[in-house]
Amino acid sequence: MAPRDTRIAIVGGGIGGLTAAISLLQAGYDVQVYEQTRLLSEVGAGINIGPNASRLLIRLGLGDECAKVAFRSPHHHQRRWDDGRTLARTPLGAEIEAAFGAPHMIFHRGELHSILARAVPAERIHLAHRCSGFEQTGNGVRIKFENGVDTGADILIGADGIHSTVRRFLLGPEPLRFACRAYRGLIPAEKVPDIPRESTSWLGPGRHIVHYFVSAGRMLNFVGHVEQEAWISESWTEPGRVEDLRAAYAGWHPQLQRVLDAVEETFIWAVLDRPPISRWTYGRVTMLGDACHPMIPFMGQGGAQAIEDAAAIAACLLKCGDDIEGALKLYETVRLPRASKIQTGSWDNKAKYHMVDGPGQVARDAQLAKGASNAYVHVDWVYRHDAGALKPAEPASASH
Ligand SMILES: Cc1cc2nc3c(=O)[nH]c(=O)nc-3n(C[C@H](O)[C@H](O)[C@H](O)COP(=O)(O)OP(=O)(O)OC[C@H]3O[C@@H](n4cnc5c(N)ncnc54)[C@H](O)[C@@H]3O)c2cc1C
Structure with a gap:
């Protein structure tokens, strides 16, 4: 069967679903x-796209559009919470x-999302279609939507995020795992004229806060992560109180206070996330992005891992020709170990970033300082990877 005769339904039009659509359309x-x-549209504010994902966006022909709106920070500066010492x-x-x-x-997430949306022909995006279930037939999938639409496809990709319906149909209900509370927001750049134009994170006991410019430098995005026992609200996002944000970082470095003073x-x-799972593909149904590896x-x-999934799924289908189920299994084989390792590594970083002052923090600072002689020692395995090349995952011993 030629690619043009293979019908692929993608449920979810976020960063992962749209990148998959572009990759698969370009593959025919x-x-x-x-x-x-x-x-x-996209909610939220900033998103970092490292070289492992930017090389894939550039390969899709989106490099010029990305360059127009992206902010290129000269550094990522990790600093100590109280005295501002460089870590x-x-x-x-x-x-x-x-x-x-x-x-x-x-x-800015909305700007990246718009670039991706513009690259997919409008007639291929069906809005107000909430997937409510699916059924695998002998050699295809029937997909149902809450608006009454029922459609057929040769392949179903669940790209429907952390609350994925496709996943719930495959695996049943599963609890979410709560990590911490995050304060997010944007500040017009003119309100913080003396803040260095470099991505900065401040690490302290039980919390950290990151700020970086977005929208080609016109806005400063901040995300403050604060440890908390459990999430007590019904909603997973809601308006926050600026005074609570300031109280969470009271006594931190004066430069950070100038950022917080400018928050309106x-x-x-x-x-939230879910632990890694051992299987993403079931026959002609698979998942990508936060649906299968929320982190x-x-x-x-x-987002970068969702972009990697998109490139890999297209490469696997092209490589395997008519063997669709084999292609989706190959996709799982090349992608699952790497994404799982990044899910786990993200929790390791949470523990590192939120250490209380003491011997553990001193050891962490010494480890961070290793970057002075080899800047990418901790991230080389993440950034060097080319998901389109379908190479096996890195050995489990690689450090992060
Ligand atoms: C505070 C914070 C900071 C982050 N920073 C970064 C960063 O710097 N770099 C990075 O790479 N990642 C970052 N991430 C992670 C990144 O935002 C997500 O991993 C990424 O958005 C996942 O993309 P996705 O397409 O898989 O899912 P989503 O973006 O969640 O998209 C899913 C889409 O599916 C739709 N959908 C859901 N259910 C259905 C249904 N039943 N039927 C039809 N459609 C449906 C939704 O409306 C949505 O449009 C951050 C996340 C957070 C919370």
């Missing part, structure tokens, strides 16, 4: 995207591009 497949919302300063500019052959880009509005989020944002890789 007949793709339809079904999105539950009435308007294709590590990782180059993110020309050096990272030279090391990995692709840039590090920071986006903040939202609080429950940072907490402590490696900044959730």
Whole structure:
């Protein structure tokens, strides 16, 4: 069967679903995207896209569009919460591009999402289509939507995020895992004129906070993560109180106080994930992105891994020709170990970033300082990977 005769239904029009649509359309497949919302848009603020994902966006022909809106920070500066001492300063500019052959880009999420949406023909995106279930037939899948539509496809890809319906149909109900509370928001750049134009994180006991510019430098995005026993609200995102945000970082470094003084509005989020699973593919149904490997944002890789999935799924289908089920199994084989390792590594980073002051924190600071002689020692295995090449996952011993 030629690619153009293979009908692929993607449920979910987020970063992962849209990148998969672009990759599969460029490979010649007949793709339809079904999105539950009435308007294709993204919530949230900033997103880091490292070289492992930017090389894939560039390969899809989106490099120029990305360059227009991305912020290119010269460094990521990790600092101590009270005295502001430098713990590590990782180059993110020309050096990272030279090391990995692709840039590090920071986006406003809505702007990245718009670039992806514009690259998919409008007639292939079906809004207000909330998937309610599916059924595998002999050699295809029937997909049902809450609006009464019922459609057939040769392949179903669940790209429907952490609350995935496709996953619930495959695995049944599963609890979410709560990690911490996050305060997020944006500040117009003119309100913080003396804040260095570099991505910065402040690490302290039980919490940390990151800020970086987005929208080609016009806005400063901040995300503050604060440990909390459990999430007590019904909603996973809601308006937050600026005074609570300031109280959470009271006594931290004066430069951070100038950022917090400029905040007018903040939202609080429950940072959630699920543990890694051993299987993503069931016959002609598979999943990608947060649907199969939701991760907490402590490696900044959730969206990047969804983009990697998209590239790999297209490469596997092209490689396996008519063997669709074999292609989807190959996709799981090449992707699952790496994404699982990043899910686990993100929790390791949470523990590292939130250490109380003491011997553990001193050892952590010494480990971070290793970056002074080899800037990418902790992230080389993440950034060097080319998901389109379908290489086996890195050995489990690689450090993160
Ligand atoms: C605070 C924070 C900071 C982050 N920072 C980074 C970062 O710096 N770098 C990075 O790479 N990642 C980051 N991430 C992670 C990243 O945001 C996610 O991993 C990424 O958005 C996942 O993309 P996705 O397409 O898989 O899912 P989503 O973006 O959740 O998209 C899923 C889509 O499916 C739709 N949908 C859901 N259910 C249905 C249904 N039943 N029928 C039809 N449509 C449906 C939804 O409306 C949505 O449009 C961060 C996350 C958080 C919370």
